Amino acid sequence: ARIVGAAAEGDDQAVEAALRPKDLSEFVGQEKVRQQLDLVLKAARQRGATADHVLLSGAPGLGKTTLSMIIAAEMNAPIRITSGPAIQHAGDLAAILSSLQEGEILFLDEIHRMSRPAEEMLYMAMEDFRVDVIVGKGPGATAIPLELPPFTLVGATTRAGLLPPPLRDRFGFTAHMEFYDPSELQRVIHRSAGLLDVEIDPAGAAEIAGRSRGTPRIANRLLRRVRDYAQVKADGTITREIAEAALRVYEVDSRGLDRLDRAVLEALLKLFGGGPVGLSTLAVAVGEERETVEEVAEPFLVREGLLARTPRGRVATPAAWTHLGLVPPQAAGP
Ligand code: ADP
Numbered sequence: 001a002r003i004v005g006a007a008a009e010g011d012d013q014a015v016e017a018a019l020r021p022k023d024l025s026e027f028v029g030q031e032k033v034r035q036q037l038d039l040v041l042k043a044a045r046q047r048g049a050t051a052d053h054v055l056l057s058g059a060p061g062l063g064k065t066t067l068s069m070i071i072a073a074e075m076n077a078p079i080r081i082t083s084g085p086a087i088q089h090a091g092d093l094a095a096i097l098s099s100l101q102e103g104e105i106l107f108l109d110e111i112h113r114m115s116r117p118a119e120e121m122l123y124m125a126m127e128d129f130r131v132d133v134i135v136g137k138g139p140g141a142t143a144i145p146l147e148l149p150p151f152t153l154v155g156a157t158t159r160a161g162l163l164p165p166p167l168r169d170r171f172g173f174t175a176h177m178e179f180y181d182p183s184e185l186q187r188v189i190h191r192s193a194g195l196l197d198v199e200i201d202p203a204g205a206a207e208i209a210g211r212s213r214g215t216p217r218i219a220n221r222l223l224r225r226v227r228d229y230a231q232v233k234a235d236g237t238i239t240r241e242i243a244e245a246a247l248r249v250y251e252v253d254s255r256g257l258d259r260l261d262r263a264v265l266e267a268l269l270k271l272f273g274g275g276p277v278g279l280s281t282l283a284v285a286v287g288e289e290r291e292t293v294e295e296v297a298e299p300f301l302v303r304e305g306l307l308a309r310t311p312r313g314r315v316a317t318p319a320a321w322t323h324l325g326l327v328p329p330q331a332a333g334p
Helices: 012-019 031-047 064-074 090-098 116-128 182-196 202-210 216-233 240-249 259-271 279-286 290-303 318-323
Strands: 054-057 079-083 105-109 130-135 142-147 152-157 173-176 307-310 313-316
Touching: 012 182, 012 216, 031 064, 031 173, 054 064, 064 079, 064 105, 064 152, 090 116, 090 130, 116 130, 116 152, 182 202, 182 216, 202 216, 202 240, 216 240, 259 279, 259 290, 259 307, 259 313, 259 318, 279 290, 279 313, 290 307
Parallel strands: 054 152, 054 173, 079 105, 105 152
Antiparallel strands: 130 142, 307 313
């Protein structure tokens, strides 16, 4: 379990249920998405119709599940939550679709990971509110058409580009969720602190926000760990000093890098002079699998402009040297 990991783990789910904004006005940031969605939902409500299908794309922890629940609340509709990997067979999907109520929201997380046959069934369901259920096998197989009540599909994916165009085209509205800036994360943290009944001052919230990798889920998780520290080691109030001390214990640095991220950067700088160095060599140097370095550590380092992937290998940027408090070789004195 990684304290700065973006996926939900451990006790996240239980706590997140309590921290989820309940309507669009409580949802912090993502102004564009909020404005657009507000229009889509209001218009549908005025027409007394089911809202168009919505595709939400964006990294884990940015609020896709939360938004789908808000859509349901704003439409005053029930919601069913499932995910692409949970739908292995077209039959699994048919069972879900045929049990939906009129106007229900179907949230399909990781929609890009659905099986092919299920995906094809979904095309027809989205467009015509109808599925063909295949009964029997071989030459005797027959397709039984099944009418579905109108519903709203809310699909979520880490990248809209991963979806086959025919699926992407069937969404009436696509929203791209961006990483949050520190001031927005600060608002998320203040809001969560209020709900968790934790005292926090603005500098404390800013300190946590700056280490949260643009991700509300991580902000909420760091807040909980800092709260523990404040409670055990101080009087419970979160200040800048308390946040710094707590996150030092958890090895999350001022930019939100954890031990692994720093180990990768440090090896790149100290052992290989900043690169270029091959991924395999770098992985051996930090004693990790190639995949771990490439998929766990590098994406954030690249996003932060600390590391670049070049055809000749991994290269550290000047910002990486500065961040680790080191001097790049060419700038070093004689
Ligand atoms: P995703 O489905 O994209 O992985 P979630 O919707 O599960 O992300 O959000 C993760 C956590 O972050 C939840 O606890 C949620 O309350 C919080 N969160 C996400 N976006 C926001 C936001 N815009 N405002 C406040 N809290 C948010």
